[in-house]
Each structure stands twice: as C-alpha cells, then as structure tokens.
Amino acid sequence: MDGIFYALAALTAVTYVGEIFFIFLRAPIESRMGIVQKIFYFHVPSAYAMYIGAAACFFGSMAYLVRPSDVADAIGRAGAEAAVAFGAIILTTGPLWGAKAWGALWTWDPRLTTALLSVLIYVAYLVLRAFAGHGEAERRFAAALGVLGAANLPIIHFSVQKWGGQHPMVITGRGGGLQHPDMKIGLALGFLAFTLLAALLLWARASVEIAQSRLERAEEDAIDLGLDTRTEA
Amino acid sequence: MSQPTTELSPNDRATTFQAVSGPQPEHYSGELLLVSAYAVLWLILLVWVAFVWRKQSGMSARLEELERELDRAAARRSASSGAA
Numbered sequence: 410m411d412g413i414f415y416a417l418a419a420l421t422a423v424t425y426v427g428e429i430f431f432i433f434l435r436a437p438i439e440s441r442m443g444i445v446q447k448i449f450y451f452h453v454p455s456a457y458a459m460y461i462g463a464a465a466c467f468f469g470s471m472a473y474l475v476r477p478s479d480v481a482d483a484i485g486r487a488g489a490e491a492a493v494a495f496g497a498i499i500l501t502t503g504p505l506w507g508a509k510a511w512g513a514l515w516t517w518d519p520r521l522t523t524a525l526l527s528v529l530i531y532v533a534y535l536v537l538r539a540f541a542g543h544g545e546a547e548r549r550f551a552a553a554l555g556v557l558g559a560a561n562l563p564i565i566h567f568s569v570q571k572w573g574g575q576h577p578m579v580i581t582g583r584g585g586g587l588q589h590p591d592m593k594i595g596l597a598l599g600f601l602a603f604t605l606l607a608a609l610l611l612w613a614r615a616s617v618e619i620a621q622s623r624l625e626r627a628e629e630d631a632i633d634l635g636l637d638t639r640t641e642a
Numbered sequence: 643m644s645q646p647t648t649e650l651s652p653n654d655r656a657t658t659f660q661a662v663s664g665p666q667p668e669h670y671s672g673e674l675l676l677v678s679a680y681a682v683l684w685l686i687l688l689v690w691v692a693f694v695w696r697k698q699s700g701m702s703a704r705l706e707e708l709e710r711e712l713d714r715a716a717a718r719r720s721a722s723s724g725a726a
C-alpha cells in the first residue's frame with residue numbers, strides 16, 4: 410500500500426508542475442479581467458476538491474450509521490477536514506478574484522452564500538468531533554451531521570442556475586466558456602491535480618485516524634490488563 | 643474614473659482632504675491578487691498537512707509509551723516466573 414501511496418504522491422507532484430506551467434506560462438491572459446483570471450484555474454478545482462471531501466464525509470458517515478467501524482468513521486472525518494480545507498481555499502481565492510472582477514471582496518451571491526454555509530456545516534462537524542469526545546454516541550451524531558451536510562452540495566451547484574447571481578458559469582457554457590484551447594488544458598490539469606491531491610490527503614488523514622483508533626483500543630486493553638499507560642494525547 | 647469635486651493645487655492637498663464622488667477607481671493589482679490567492683492556497687494546505695503531521699507525532703509518542711509499558715510488564719512477568 411505504501412508503494413501506491415508514494416506513486417500517487419509522485420503523480421500528484423508531476424501534475425501540479427504541469428498545471429503551474431500551463432497556468433503561468435501557456436494559458437493566455439483574459440482580455441477583460443487580465444491576469445487575475447488565472448485564479449480561476451485553481452479556484453474551480455478547489456471547489457471540486459471540496460465536493461470530493463464532502464462526498465467522502467457523506468459516504469463514510471453513511472457507512473458508519475449502517476455498520477459502525479473505525480474505517481468508516483475515519484473516512485467521514487477525513488472527508489470533513491478536506492471539505493473545510495478546500496472550502497477555505499475557495500472562500501479566500503474567490504473573493505481575491507472578486508476584488509478585481511466585481512470591485513468587491515464579497516457579495517451575498519447565492520453560490521457564495523451556500524458555499525459558506527456548507528463550509529460552516531463541516532466546521533461544525535469538526536468542532537463536534539474535537540470537543541464532544543470519542544464515544545459511540547458522539548461518532549453517530551457526527552455521522553448524522555455528515556450525511557445531512559451533504560444536502561447542501563447540490564444546492565451550491567445549482568444555485569447559480571436557479572437563483573442567478575453574479576457568479577460566473579463559464580464551465581456550463583452560458584457565460585461564454587473557455588475560448589482558448591490552453592485555457593481548457595489548464596483547467597483540465599487543475600481538475601486532475603486537485604483530484605489527486607484530495608485523494609492523497611484523504612488517504613493520509615484517514616490512515617492517521619484509523620491508526621489513532623487502533624492505538625486508543627490498545628491503550629484501553631493495556632489498562633484492562635493492569636498496565637499504567639497514558640490515555641490522553 | 644472619478645474626479646475630485648474641485649481641482650486642487652499641491653498646497654490645497656496639504657491642507658484639505660476631499661472625498662471622491664461617483665464610482666471609485668480600481669485599487670487592486672491583478673498580479674498581487676493572483677500571487678496572494680496562490681499563496682493562500684498553499685498556506686491552507688500546508689497548515690492542514692502540519693496538523694496531520696502533529697497528530698501523527700502525538701500518536702508516535704503514545705505508541706512508544708505503550709511499548710515501554712509492555713516491556714516493563716514483560717520484564718516483571720519474567721522476573722516473577724524466575725523467582726517461582
């Protein structure tokens with residue numbers, strides 16, 4: 410398994426180098442927004458990576474509710490952390506683009522608002538896991554939140570089509586689309602790089618979480634056997 | 643581009659401040675925003691990786707403690723069986 414992990418890490422690194430090359434050296438500067446449009450090449454894939462993290466949280470949480478296990482719980486928690494990390498990226502890179510394109514860092518646009526709401530849901534999941542303890546009931550409650558939190562994902566995606574707003578829709582084509590082949594390649598590489606990165610980070614984080622659960626169980630067994638081990642992190 | 647309501651000489655600018663009226667001129671550099679966005683991207687990812695790293699380090703310390711305790715228990719057991 411380690412070999413696959415390192416191969417994935419190497420592939421991710423190579424893809425990122427290719428993406429950086431395309432973004433900064435090949436993709437043309439957009440005619441109306443200028444160089445700031447290049448934020449798009451990692452802002453949109455970050456949003457996609459947030460969906461991957463949220464989907465992992467949903468499936469892990471669902472699996473935990475059906476049949477509780479350390480692996481399902483770890484996938485749910487890793488997914489929530491990925492959703493928060495990539496969500497934080499979209500909520501900071503987007504406003505930096507908006508400062509130039511809209512003349513404002515933030516507007517209560519439907520997509521921005523629903524994306525913020527989604528990130529707050531996963532922050533709530535992590536706060537719950539961090540402060541409510543590691544018991545079965547807390548894990549179940551967090552899993553329920555992980556399942557319910559996914560309900561907002563389609564709302565984020567379809568908010569622009571449904572309620573309008575200022576957010577661009579270049580990928581669906583209604584905003585004009587990407588007019589240069591190198592723009593399309595840059596975005597495709599971005600999607601590939603962020604998919605690989607999300608998979609890599611989810612794998613690493615879930616592995617740590619599974620190992621921690623096993624360690625906690627070993628410590629409890631040691632205490633049952635009369636050994637004096639630490640129980641706190 | 644908005645203009646001040648009245649034309650000011652350098653001396654006037656030293657003694658009065660006047661608000662612009664109408665739309666504001668652009669204040670943001672596209673290059674700076676792009677670099678900032680890219681820096682934020684990597685900063686967030688690095689913070690997350692550092693968090694995972696720290697968690698892993700904490701687990702290693704706990705694992706070492708558990709191993710030491712197991713070694714001590716094994717030593718006690720062998721000492722007691724030797725005495726018997």
